[in-house]
Amino acid sequence: MSAPARTLAVELEAVTDPVTAIVLERASGRRWMLAFVASVVLTALLGSGIWVLLVRGVGIWGIEIPVAWGFAIADYVWWIGIGMAGTFISAALYLTRQSWRNSLNRYAEAMTVFAVSVSGLFPILHLGRPWFFYWLAPYPNRMALWPQWRSSLLWDFFAITAYLLVSIVYFYVGLLPDLATVRDRARSRGRQVFYGLLALGWRGEARHWQRFETLSMVLAALAVPLVFSVHSMVALDFSEGLLPGWHTTLFPPFFVAGALFSGFAVVLVLGIPLRRYYGLTDLITEAHLDKLARLLLAVGLIVDYSYLSEVFFAFYGGDRYEIAMTLNRLGGAYAWLFWSTIACNVVSIQLLWFPRVRANHAALFTISLTVVVGMWFERFMLIVTSLYRGFLPSSWGMFYPTLWDLGFLFGSIGLFCLLFLAFVRLLPAVSMFELRKSAAQALERPR
Amino acid sequence: MSTGPYGCIAEFDSAPALLAAVAGLRTRGYSRLEAYTPFPVEGLAQALGASRDWTAVAMLVAGALAGAGMLALQYYGAAINYPINVGGRPDASWPAFIPPAVEMTILFAALAGVVAMLAANGLPRLHHPLFDSQRFTRASRNGLLLVVLADDPRYEPGAVRQALLELHATHVETVPS
Numbered sequence: 001m002s003a004p005a006r007t008l009a010v011e012l013e014a015v016t017d018p019v020t021a022i023v024l025e026r027a028s029g030r031r032w033m034l035a036f037v038a039s040v041v042l043t044a045l046l047g048s049g050i051w052v053l054l055v056r057g058v059g060i061w062g063i064e065i066p067v068a069w070g071f072a073i074a075d076y077v078w079w080i081g082i083g084m085a086g087t088f089i090s091a092a093l094y095l096t097r098q099s100w101r102n103s104l105n106r107y108a109e110a111m112t113v114f115a116v117s118v119s120g121l122f123p124i125l126h127l128g129r130p131w132f133f134y135w136l137a138p139y140p141n142r143m144a145l146w147p148q149w150r151s152s153l154l155w156d157f158f159a160i161t162a163y164l165l166v167s168i169v170y171f172y173v174g175l176l177p178d179l180a181t182v183r184d185r186a187r188s189r190g191r192q193v194f195y196g197l198l199a200l201g202w203r204g205e206a207r208h209w210q211r212f213e214t215l216s217m218v219l220a221a222l223a224v225p226l227v228f229s230v231h232s233m234v235a236l237d238f239s240e241g242l243l244p245g246w247h248t249t250l251f252p253p254f255f256v257a258g259a260l261f262s263g264f265a266v267v268l269v270l271g272i273p274l275r276r277y278y279g280l281t282d283l284i285t286e287a288h289l290d291k292l293a294r295l296l297l298a299v300g301l302i303v304d305y306s307y308l309s310e311v312f313f314a315f316y317g318g319d320r321y322e323i324a325m326t327l328n329r330l331g332g333a334y335a336w337l338f339w340s341t342i343a344c345n346v347v348s349i350q351l352l353w354f355p356r357v358r359a360n361h362a363a364l365f366t367i368s369l370t371v372v373v374g375m376w377f378e379r380f381m382l383i384v385t386s387l388y389r390g391f392l393p394s395s396w397g398m399f400y401p402t403l404w405d406l407g408f409l410f411g412s413i414g415l416f417c418l419l420f421l422a423f424v425r426l427l428p429a430v431s432m433f434e435l436r437k438s439a440a441q442a443l444e445r446p447r
Numbered sequence: 448m449s450t451g452p453y454g455c456i457a458e459f460d461s462a463p464a465l466l467a468a469v470a471g472l473r474t475r476g477y478s479r480l481e482a483y484t485p486f487p488v489e490g491l492a493q494a495l496g497a498s499r500d501w502t503a504v505a506m507l508v509a510g511a512l513a514g515a516g517m518l519a520l521q522y523y524g525a526a527i528n529y530p531i532n533v534g535g536r537p538d539a540s541w542p543a544f545i546p547p548a549v550e551m552t553i554l555f556a557a558l559a560g561v562v563a564m565l566a567a568n569g570l571p572r573l574h575h576p577l578f579d580s581q582r583f584t585r586a587s588r589n590g591l592l593l594v595v596l597a598d599d600p601r602y603e604p605g606a607v608r609q610a611l612l613e614l615h616a617t618h619v620e621t622v623p624s
Contacts, residue, residue, distance in 0.1 A: 008461050012485055012589040138520060146524040150533060155546035162550035166557045173561055177587070181485075184584035200565065201572030204586050206482040208568040210492035214502045215564045219557055222506075226553045233546060437486035440462060 011443055015283065015435035019178075019428045020185045022278050028425060031277060036421050042414020049407045050125065058128055060404045067387045067399035072126040074380040075409055077234055078262065079119030079416075080160070081255070081375065084227050085263020086112030087167060090174075091223035094216070100291060102434040103283045106178075107274060108267050109171040110427070114419040115266070116164050118412050123156070125408075152236040159233040166226055170219050176202045177212070177433040231259045238382070244325035245386035250313065254306040261303045261345070262375035264296040268368040270420065272361050274429065283430050290358050296368065297352040304346045321391060329385045333398060337381040344374020376409075453576040453624040454481075454596040455607045457616035458585065462488045465591045468614040469494045472595065475610055479599035483577070483586035502563045509559030514552035518544055580622045597624070 028036075052060055063070040086108035093101035124133045136157040138147055147154050179199035186192045202208070232252035239251040268289065275284040314326035329338050348370045351357045358364060389396045423429070459465040465482060469491065472480060482491050518541075525531075526538040565571065577583045577594070586592045593616070595607050604621060611619045 008591075009589040016485075016588050138524060144529070146529045148533075149521045149525050149547070150536065150540050150543040152546075155550075158547040158550040162554040165554055169557050169561055173564070181587040184587045196573075200570045201575060202570065203575060203577065203583075204483050204485060205568070206484065206488065206491040206495050207497045208570075209484065209487035210497055211500055211502045211564045211567055213487050214500055215506075215560045218503050218506050218560055222510075222553045222556055226550075229546070229549055229553075236546075433486050440486055440488075444462065 008440060008443055011439040012436050015430075015439055016181060016432050018279060018283065019430045019432050020182055022424070023182055023426065023428060024186055024191065026278075029277075032421060032425070035417065039414045039418035039421060042411050043418050045407050046411025046415055049404055049411055050121075052404065053125055054130065058126065060402060061408075062399055062401045062405055064397065064399070066390055066395050066397050067384055069126075069383050069387060070399055071380070071401055071405040071409055072122045074376065074383055075412055076119050076122035076126075077255075077379045078376045079115050079122070079412065080163075080234060081231065081259030081262045081379075082266045082372075083112040083115035083119065083163075083167070083263065084231055084256070084259035085267055086110070086115070087170070087223050087227045088260055088263070089267065090170070091220035091227075094220045095224065099434075099438050100288060102431055102438055103280075103285075103288055104267065104271065104292075105434070106174070106431040107270060107423075107429050109167065109174065110420065110423045110429075111263075111266060111270060112167050113164075113171050114416050114423070115263075116160070116167055117419070118416050120160050120164060121412070122408075123160070152233065152240040156233045156237055159230045163226060163230045166219075166223060170223055173212075173215060173219070174431060175427060176200060177204060178428040178431060180204065181432055182428060227259075228256055231256045238386075243386045243390060244319070244321040245329070245382070248310070248313070250306065250310060254303075254310070257299055257302040257306060258375060258378065261296070261299045262372055264292060264299060265368040265371035265375070268292050268296065268364060269372060272365045272368075274424065276361075278424070278429070280430060283435065286359065289361065289364060290355075293352050293358040293364055296371065297349055300345065300349040300352075300371070304349075307342070307346065325386060325389065328389055329381070332385070332389070334381065334385050334388070337377055337385070341374055341377045341381055344370045345378060348374070451624060452597045452604070453622040454479075454594045454599075454602075455604065455611065456577075456580060456582055456620055456622050457593045457595075457611040458582065458618040459591045459593065459615065460617050462491075462591060464615055465593060466491060466494055468593055468611070468616065471614045472593075472610060476601050477595055477599050477607075477610075479596035479602070481594040481596065483583070483592040483594070485585075485587055485589060485591070488591075501567060502560055505563035506556040506560040510552045510556030513555030514548045517548040517551040521547065576624045577622060580620070582618065582620060583622075594622070 049060075058072075061070055061072060063072075086105075089101050089108045090105040090112075094105070124130050127133055135141075135145075136147055136154060176199060179195050180202040183192060183195035183199045186195055232255065235251035235255035238246040239248055241247060271284055271292070272289065275281050311326055311330075314322040329335070348367050351363070351367060357367075384399050388398060457468070459468060462484070465484070465488065469480060469482060473494075473496075478496070480495050482488075482495060484491065521544040522539055525540065525544075530538045582590070583592065593611070595602065595611070608619050
């Protein structure tokens, strides 16, 4: 065995240069351009939808009494859930010293920031008079009014605000050393100035690193309870209501598990093409995909268990409205939604037990996409099956989405993709300094 | 304008070599040292004589103040300034006040941490003498660099260069200020 000498400099270059090359050297390529154009078109659809909504009101959606929460709230819960996995990978796996996460955390954090940004649009647009959304914040106003502190909708406002700002801060601070690397490797004046400004003058001095590491550690320790609290808050929006199917203590953990589930699926959906088309197969390896697939399966089983216990407790509790709601969910007008959810989130993931399926990227990609779709079905199913038949049979009614409902859903996907595509081209998609640290430690370890 | 060099910059080929060089320079009486590395090196800040790291303390204080402040704000709004009876619930509904307080604790702790980290590191900063050194760009990729500042009381270009080479530096050069 006469492999070339593994010097530190060579090892460090091996994890740095492929990542900076994506930003500094690679041409965009036809696939990226096509995806970008498609995303711009969808984003324009969202933009025009928002314009029409501001002019004409939320009546452009299919929401009515009794189903007054339609696609918009389903989209909101779905997007904010997707965001959760990024913070989990980044923070919880950092605290537990799972160093394999170093290849994944950067783009997972970007996914979080973009998903939470997109999700935040929906509750605001759903307000009816979105331009008054700032009334949720406590500020001295001439109406001499205060927000209602006991409402979970208000808790949610604080939770989303805190989550969005903390995830942006966490993402950006983690980027600083890598922005400095891009700055130092940039050749053109424009890029040097652009990345130089973004890097805030980071130099990597030993004492700076020390404070940086303290900050990363404490931020991670804060981010883990934050994500759990945020998605619990989202769940409390439902369980603080008295409707059958919503009024349950199961909701916060159930929503947290669902959030992680959809988030891991999106991490796979983004990661598989990213590593393939950007030559990152040495950094995001087969082992990473396998671990993510296992995580997806594990969290999926917790979600499946929640489905089971929801049905079980409806009957075990003996409340006639809960039982009626559950029977309706399983066999009523929206039974197709429930069974689609089961097919996507329970049946499809069982394939992940097989190592051969986990090693097959096309299969893994398809299953992840199925889960993402299934989680949207679940969010929508939870909203609509409780609302369409409440306590009063005289006010039962169906929900029929309009084209604008679909426009907002696909438009928000377009906006997310647009942001992510821009991220891939403009910022280092893999955390280089953390990989350099692992590489240096691996080299020093006696063999 | 510039009165003298910024310092003397040396490159090392491994973290242990850099740590040994720092220790060696300090035993030779040099105190104004800076080390630049492409990844955090454990123990390097301590070897250079790091001062107290206040980042975590700033986060604790800001978080505690924000949490207590948020509770106080809610109490003032709900019980003093605008008490309103909602289904007979007490004006001061402490359990319901906790969620916003928790969120604001985390938010302000995080923001304070970033401000503390940047301020203590003297960032943001648009320019630095080291940015003029071509050698320095290696510090963000593959080079472990040690700088002896020119304002060190024992700074004398020839002796510093000699000391760094004795301590197994692979490259030594002077950086203008």
